Amino acid sequence: MPPGERAALFYQRLDDVYDMVSDLLKDSIRQGEMCALMYRDPPALLKERMKARGLDLDMHPSIVLIPVTSAPMDRYSRSVLGEQMRTFVRQAKGMGYSGARLVLNVPEELSAQVPSDNDWQDLDKVREELGMTVVLLYDMASLSPGFLLNALSSNPRVIIDRMLCRNFYYIPSRTALQRDEYRDLNEQLETIREERDIREEEGRERSRLIALNRELQEEMAQRRMVEFALLRAENNLRTMLDAMVDMVFMVDRDLRVTNGNQTFVRYLESIDVDVSYEGKYVYDLLPGAPTGGRELIEEVFRYGYPTVVEDHLDIHNGRLEMEFRLMPVKMGDKVDRVVVIGHPLNTTPNEIKDIWEKTDMMREELLDPSGPAAGAMERCPHPVLVTGQGGTLISANRALGQELGCTPEEVLRKGNAYEFLEPQRDDDGAIRRISVNGRISIPSILKRPDGTSRQVMCYITLVGEGENARILTVIVEDR
Numbered sequence: 244m245p246p247g248e249r250a251a252l253f254y255q256r257l258d259d260v261y262d263m264v265s266d267l268l269k270d271s272i273r274q275g276e277m278c279a280l281m282y283r284d285p286p287a288l289l290k291e292r293m294k295a296r297g298l299d300l301d302m303h304p305s306i307v308l309i310p311v312t313s314a315p316m317d318r319y320s321r322s323v324l325g326e327q328m329r330t331f332v333r334q335a336k337g338m339g340y341s342g343a344r345l346v347l348n349v350p351e352e353l354s355a356q357v358p359s360d361n362d363w364q365d366l367d368k369v370r371e372e373l374g375m376t377v378v379l380l381y382d383m384a385s386l387s388p389g390f391l392l393n394a395l396s397s398n399p400r401v402i403i404d405r406m407l408c409r410n411f412y413y414i415p416s417r418t419a420l421q422r423d424e425y426r427d428l429n430e431q432l433e434t435i436r437e438e439r440d441i442r443e444e445e446g447r448e449r450s451r452l453i454a455l456n457r458e459l460q461e462e463m464a465q466r467r468m469v470e471f472a473l474l475r476a477e478n479n480l481r482t483m484l485d486a487m488v489d490m491v492f493m494v495d496r497d498l499r500v501t502n503g504n505q506t507f508v509r510y511l512e513s514i515d516v517d518v519s520y521e522g523k524y525v526y527d528l529l530p531g532a533p534t535g536g537r538e539l540i541e542e543v544f545r546y547g548y549p550t551v552v553e554d555h556l557d558i559h560n561g562r563l564e565m566e567f568r569l570m571p572v573k574m575g576d577k578v579d580r581v582v583v584i585g586h587p588l589n590t591t592p593n594e595i596k597d598i599w600e601k602t603d604m605m606r607e608e609l610l611d612p613s614g615p616a617a618g619a620m621e622r623c624p625h626p627v628l629v630t631g632q633g634g635t636l637i638s639a640n641r642a643l644g645q646e647l648g649c650t651p652e653e654v655l656r657k658g659n660a661y662e663f664l665e666p667q668r669d670d671d672g673a674i675r676r677i678s679v680n681g682r683i684s685i686p687s688i689l690k691r692p693d694g695t696s697r698q699v700m701c702y703i704t705l706v707g708e709g710e711n712a713r714i715l716t717v718i719v720e721d722r
Contacts, residue, residue: 244270246342247374249367250407251398253381253391255478257284258671260380263405264346265296267378268306271344276376277335278344281309295672305340311350325369332373344376349386349394378402383475392468412467488678490565490585493572496544498525498537501580509675510556529556543569544578556585595702598625599682602704602717609706609715626689626718629706634660637713646718648692663690664701664718689718697721 244250244267254260264280271278282289286308290300300306328345335343370377381394396414400407484491484504492503500520511518511528520528526537543550550569565585572580601623607616609629620627626643630636639654647654647663657663666674667686677684683703690696698721706713 244376244378244407246274246276246376247371248400248407249370249377249379249398250400250402251379251381251394251410252402253383253395253474255383255475255482257382261292261671262296263402264380265293265298266405267344267346268293268298268300268303271376272303272305275305275341276344277305277307277331277338277340277342278346279307279309279331281311281345281347283311283348283350286310292672295668296670311348324366328366328369328373328375332375342374342376344378346378346380348380348382383478388468388471392464392471395467395471412470491582492520492525493580493582494525494540495580496578498540499523500525500528540569540581543571543581547571547573547578598702598717598719601625602702602715605717606704606706606715609713623717628654628660628664628716628718630660630714630716632712632714636660643718646689646691660716664688664699664716665690666701686721687718 252260252263254263268278268280284292289308293300300308331345332343379394379398381391383391386394395401395410395412398410399413399415401410402408487504488506490504490506490510492507493501495501499522501522503520507520508518511520514530516528516530539550539552549571552567552569553564554567555564565587568584568586570582570584571578572582601619604616604619605623605627607614608619611617620638620640623640624642626646627640628636628643629638636655636658639651641651644651644654665688667688668674675686677686685701685703687699687701688696689699699718700721702717702719704715706715
């Protein structure tokens with residue numbers, strides 16, 4: 244952002260905004276600014292989220308963390324806020340920084356302390372005079388619609404998809420303009436005072452225009468509320484699609500992908516295809532899928548009836564049989580888009596199937612150590628470990644000890660599986676999990692004592708219930 248700019252960022256979920264906050268803080272560091280970040284999360288969680296995005300807050304003294312809960316909201320006023328901005332900028336320049344930046348996760352309580360629009364205009368004049376950069380974050384899930392609408396209409400710039408954009412809903416202050424209009428009107432009335440009929444006609448016309456203008460403003464406010472509600476509905480739909488386990492994407496009449504959920508994006512990542520899918524031909528994004536399904540998709544566009552197709556996709560360790568449901572989306576009488584929902588069938592590659600069969604045997608051994616499955620864990624050629632819910636080591640087989648260059652007893656003395664087994668995470672810090680037919684596998688990194696590491700796939704099974712539940716993990720090299 245250019246120094247001295249003011250912008251707003253509206254978000255649906257707090258997790259969605261961490262990338263943008265990280266970019267704003269990095270931009271502040273690049274421009275040599277001192278930055279105050281007012282946040283809602285616990286400090287440890289905030290630092291962890293920022294560190295996952297390549298920004299260690301403890302290494303940058305130019306970034307000052309201020310929890311919103313510690314700010315004295317009941318004592319703020321225009322004069323207090325203005326003086327705090329001046330003090331902050333003087334402090335920044337006194338310490339050798341080029342300027343100051345404020346990134347504020349706005350609480351609704353702040354609006355009650357400085358309610359006048361003129362007060363906020365005066366504060367913005369102070370900000371412009373100081374050349375201070377301000378970014379205001381608004382949580383659409385927790386703030387009231389009235390407060391959000393007022394915030395939307397009072398910020399000249401908004402951040403959309405990491406881009407600083409002009410806000411078309413911004414309504415600039417017209418206080419000064421109205422004073423000029425009334426002064427001009429009084430001067431005109433003085434010149435035509437003797438023409439009573441004309442003056443009365445102008446008064447009636449002015450009243451009519453004021454009423455029309457009031458109706459127009461109310462209509463514009465209603466339209467903004469509708470557009471804002473549609474934006475929230477779209478964000479809710481995106482959240483719902485991303486929560487689905489099945490792969491979902493949408494194609495237009497040229498068979499180009501226009502939308503997709505996180506499961507679809509993760510599949511593209513797993514086959515090393517560029518995840519920037521919008522506008523790309525569907526069979527360029529799914530190179531392993533047979534192109535014979537094109538005729539079926541074209542029939543859905545032509546006739547508008549749902550279709551179910553059984554096909555397959557290439558995955559990192561074999562072929563995955565899929566059921567694809569093709570659902571038409573109509574605009575009037577014409578099919579405009581087709582939604583594709585992909586669900587894995589009850590088939591898995593032979594190697595994975597064999598691993599799960601061994602896992603079921605070991606699970607039976609844990610439930611009944613003296614039963615017919617006794618010794619299954621030691622007979623398994625793959626490294627196996629059993630842990631508690633927090634990763635506490637309970638048991639390990641000989642294959643795991645050989646992999647780590649020690650005995651199973653020495654493995655257990657490490658205390659926790661996270662000492663040598665680290666799950667891979669997405670950009671938002673969440674652990675990556677792959678679910679096929681209710682079976683969970685987690686891509687991970689196995690770290691050896693000699694400092695080397697390799698990528699593995701961990702096949703996870705829960706054994707038992709409640710506080711005594713254990714986690715059985717089979718570790719297989721990820722090829």
